[in-house]
Amino acid sequence: MADSPAIEAEGLIKRYGSGRTAKTALTGLDLTVERGEVFGFLGPNGAGKTTTIRLVLDLIRPTSGRLAVLGGSPRDAVATRARMGYLAGDFVVNGRQTGRELLTYLGRLRGGVPAARIDELAGRLDLDLSRRIGSLSKGNRQKVGVVQAFMHSPELLILDEPTSGLDPFLQQQFVELVQEASANGQTVFMSSHVLSEVQQTCHRVGIIRDGSLVTVADVDQLREQAQRRVELVFATTVTADDFAAVTELRDVTVTDSPAGGSILRGHLSGSPDSLIKAAARYDVTGLLAEEPELEELFFSYYERGAQS
Numbered sequence: 001m002a003d004s005p006a007i008e009a010e011g012l013i014k015r016y017g018s019g020r021t022a023k024t025a026l027t028g029l030d031l032t033v034e035r036g037e038v039f040g041f042l043g044p045n046g047a048g049k050t051t052t053i054r055l056v057l058d059l060i061r062p063t064s065g066r067l068a069v070l071g072g073s074p075r076d077a078v079a080t081r082a083r084m085g086y087l088a089g090d091f092v093v094n095g096r097q098t099g100r101e102l103l104t105y106l107g108r109l110r111g112g113v114p115a116a117r118i119d120e121l122a123g124r125l126d127l128d129l130s131r132r133i134g135s136l137s138k139g140n141r142q143k144v145g146v147v148q149a150f151m152h153s154p155e156l157l158i159l160d161e162p163t164s165g166l167d168p169f170l171q172q173q174f175v176e177l178v179q180e181a182s183a184n185g186q187t188v189f190m191s192s193h194v195l196s197e198v199q200q201t202c203h204r205v206g207i208i209r210d211g212s213l214v215t216v217a218d219v220d221q222l223r224e225q226a227q228r229r230v231e232l233v234f235a236t237t238v239t240a241d242d243f244a245a246v247t248e249l250r251d252v253t254v255t256d257s258p259a260g261g262s263i264l265r266g267h268l269s270g271s272p273d274s275l276i277k278a279a280a281r282y283d284v285t286g287l288l289a290e291e292p293e294l295e296e297l298f299f300s301y302y303e304r305g306a307q308s
Contacts, residue, residue, distance in 0.1 A: 004071040006156050006187040007033040007056060012065035014051050014211075025051040027211035028065070033189055038182045040202035040219075041191040048211040049191040053160050056189070057086060070156055082110070085154035089161030091145025095134020099144050102133060103151065110152040121147040124173055139165040150177055157181060159190040163197065175200050227267040232279055233286030235261045242282075246274045261285070 012029040015022050026048050033039045043049050054060045055067060058074040058081075067073075069080055093102060099122070107113030122129050127143040136144070142165045149157060157178075163171045171194065178188055178201040192198050198205060199219060206216040227250070240252045243264065252266040261283075268275055272289065279287075 004035075004068065005032045006035050006037075006070060007031065007039075007189060008066075008068045009052075009055075010066045012052075012055065012067055013063045014048075014055065014060070015063045025211055026055075026062075026065075029208075029212060031206060031213065031216075033187060035187055036182070036185050037203045038178060038188040038190065038201050040198040040205035041189065041208065042195070042198065042205055043191075043208040047208045049208060050160055051211075052208075053158055053189075053191065056158060057081075057084075083155040084158060085149040085152065085156070086158045087145045087149040087160065087162045089164035090138070091142050091148075093133060093144075095132060098130055098132050099127060099136075099147075100129035102144065103129070103147055106148050107151060113151045117151055118147060121151055121177075124177075125170060137165075139167065139170070142166055143170070146174060146177070150181065153181070153184065153186065155186060157186060157188045157190075159188065159192075161191055161193060163192070163194055171197060227269045228272075229288075229290045230264075230266055230268045230272075230275065231286070231288040232264045232275075232284055233257055233259075233261065234264070234279075235283035235285050238262045238264060238282055240264075243275070243278050246278050248272075249275055259285075 009029050009031040012026050012031070013024070014026040015024050017023055029048070029052065031052070041049050041052070051060070055062055056069055056074060061075075070083055072080055074080055097105075100118070103113075103118050103122075104115070107115075107118065118129070121127075122143075125143040125146060127140060127147065131140075133141060133144060142163075146162065149159065149162075159178075163174050166174065175197050178190070178197075181188055182201070182203075188201070190198070190202070202219055204216060204218050205222065207214040230249070234257070238254060238261075240254050243249055243252060243266075248270045249266045249268050252264065254262050254264050257263045268289070
């Protein structure tokens with residue numbers, strides 16, 4: 001069933017407890033993650049991200065709804081988990097083993113991972129495999145988790161806040177590992193608060209709020225729909241009314257330039273063509289257009305969901 005989605009959820013509901021104390025973590029989640037894509041799963045704490053991941057891993061069972069993983073039921077635990085890799089935000093294992101001992105043991109359980117593969121990943125992450133895991137800092141312990149998740153090149157990688165505790169340099173190494181997994185045809189399902197790494201790696205993102213999806217869209221689509229901050233400096237005086245016909249331009253302010261003339265600032269959505277044509281009627285001495293960051297897109301969609 002290689003043509004089936006890597007993850008497919010329909011009407012997924014998960015409740016904890018019963019009666020008045022019951023808490024609904026998922027309220028009918030519909031989600032499809034295609035084979036070979038990197039899917040970013042975004043939302044604040046309590047939105048339902050980790051519950052979804054635990055259901056995919058069959059660590060918990062849904063209250064109702066349908067869930068398929070790699071074309072089968074997640075309840076086929078042995079067969080399905082052999083084709084998966086998983087990393088939580090805080091990797092915790094027996095601290096008495098060295099990194100090499102643990103990874104060698106896990107590699108054997110995975111059917112035999114070459115020592116060279118383990119050494120390669122450890123080298124890229126600057127991880128000392130000879131040290132006992134219990135003596136490692138949280139960041140170095142998380143590196144062991146990254147190696148065990150990636151070392152067997154699984155069909156599906158489930159990553160739940162994976163770079164927790166890693167410094168910015170090692171976060172970039174992680175980004176490269178995800179990009180390589182994608183190029184290799186592997187599927188990556190990743191929740192993250194580090195929106196820059198989502199922006200660098202993901203093909204699509206889903207934004208979850210209160211147990212249901214607010215939106216699912218291509219990262220490039222989201223950026224095209226987002227507003228860019230723009231600033232134009234003019235040698236002569238202009239007014240906001242001069243740009244009233246540019247319907248894509250909002251929140252327009254015009255101030256005097258210290259060098260004389262005017263500075264126009266605003267937020268631009270869609271194509272900049274109309275703004276450029278309107279500005280071309282004047283003597284433009286400066287132009288700044290900032291690409292929207294995924295963080296801004298996330299909050300704009302999240303606020304829309306809160307207002308609906």
